[in-house]
Amino acid sequence: MRMRRPFLILAVIACALLLGASNARAQGQTADKPWMIDFGVGISPSVKGNINSGVIGTFQGQTVAVVPHTYSDVYGNSIDWHFGGGYTLDAVSEIHGAFIYQSTAANLVRLGDFGPSSLYGQFSDYKSWALDIGYRRYVPLSDARVYAEGTIGIADVHRINVVFAAPQSNLITENGDFYDGTAAFTWSVSAGVLFPVAKQVDFNAQIGLRHVGGLANVDQFVGTSLAAINNDSARLSFPIIVGVRFRFR
Secondary structure, eight states: OOOOHHHHHHHHHHHHHHHHHHHHHHHHSOOOOOEEEEEEEEEEOEEEOEEEOOEEEEETTEEEEEOOEEHHHHHOSEEEEEEEEEEEEETTEEEEEEEEEEEEOOOEEEEEEETTEEEEEEEOOEEEEEEEEEEEEEEEOSSOEEEEEEEEEEEEEOOEEEEEEEGGGTEEOOOEEEEBOEEEEEEEEEEEEEEEEETTEEEEEEEEEEEEOOOBOOTTTTTSTTGGGGOSOOEEEOOEEEEEEEEOO
8 A cells, every 4th residue: 555645644643633632631621531433334426526527639640539427427436434533522522533445446438439439448446545534513412413524634546547449440558547646635524413322332324525636647648639638537525424433431
């Protein structure tokens, strides 16, 4: 797994925030095991963002016309796995962080036209690791706790390759680099609810919006008539997550 400097910087910031919060809490009240951990899984339907943008240009002496495809067109709904934890600041607020792993296989899609032939593309799987940290505010109810949350973070998005094929033109390319591996900034806003299911266990359900910054362009398209194919690669999704939380109390 590649470790990039921005990812490490965010990890250090997260540790510093939690340490600072712990010290502040210790000065204000007695310690009562304020830590908790949680696990979750869900899907992230894409709301906005293109895996490729529309472009007209030339490739190997042939006219190429490519139509835009969203992340949903190529990848459908990605599967999200969450592992995180929180630190209680007071009865209604906490600092929360999560490692998020996303993975989904790509569909074969018709990208457009290559000369007299239809042009197809087979992308590699979408995979990413992310670290998100933020603030969560609770509204206690009779049998549950409703919350709102905002986070920022860093996503380590793996390199995305693609194979192009134009059957009528007898063209098939090697598995080439379409996006370089990227350390992209993220932000999210979400709302959820915790239901107690045992003395120290809660069921968690959460929905929200999550933005992952644009992916890194590859050198093979820079300066060519096809350079715009990598535009608008930032992704906005609508995560729907369920899981469990364990409280150390």
